[in-house]
Amino acid sequence: xxxxxxxxxxxxxxxxxxxxxxxxxxxxxxxxxxxxxxxxxxxxxxxxxxxxxxxxxxxxxxxxxxxxxxxxxxxxxxxxxxx
Numbered sequence: 001x002x003x004x005x006x007x008x009x010x011x012x013x014x015x016x017x018x019x020x021x022x023x024x025x026x027x028x029x030x031x032x033x034x035x036x037x038x039x040x041x042x043x044x045x046x047x048x049x050x051x052x053x054x055x056x057x058x059x060x061x062x063x064x065x066x067x068x069x070x071x072x073x074x075x076x077x078x079x080x081x082x083x
Contacts, residue, residue: 006073015072017063022079025050046081055080 005016023029023041042050056078062068
């Protein structure tokens with residue numbers, strides 16, 4: 001869908017990208033999960049930790065800045081290698 005939006009915005013100098021964060025240590029992530037469930041997720045992440053919002057924010061800032069103007073129609077995964 002983001003690729004279609006990027007094409008629809010052709011000529012407007014507006015880019016369309018998707019940031020796809022992995023497990024991020026937020027209230028929403030922890031809600032309804034036991035400590036055991038959280039630990040199982042962490043075990044699957046090569047960096048051996050949950051992400052934090054500060055891991056995602058720089059990417060969003062880059063994409064929103066002039067420096068990211070050549071990035072368009074992409075899904076960027078920010079997940080510490082979690083698959």
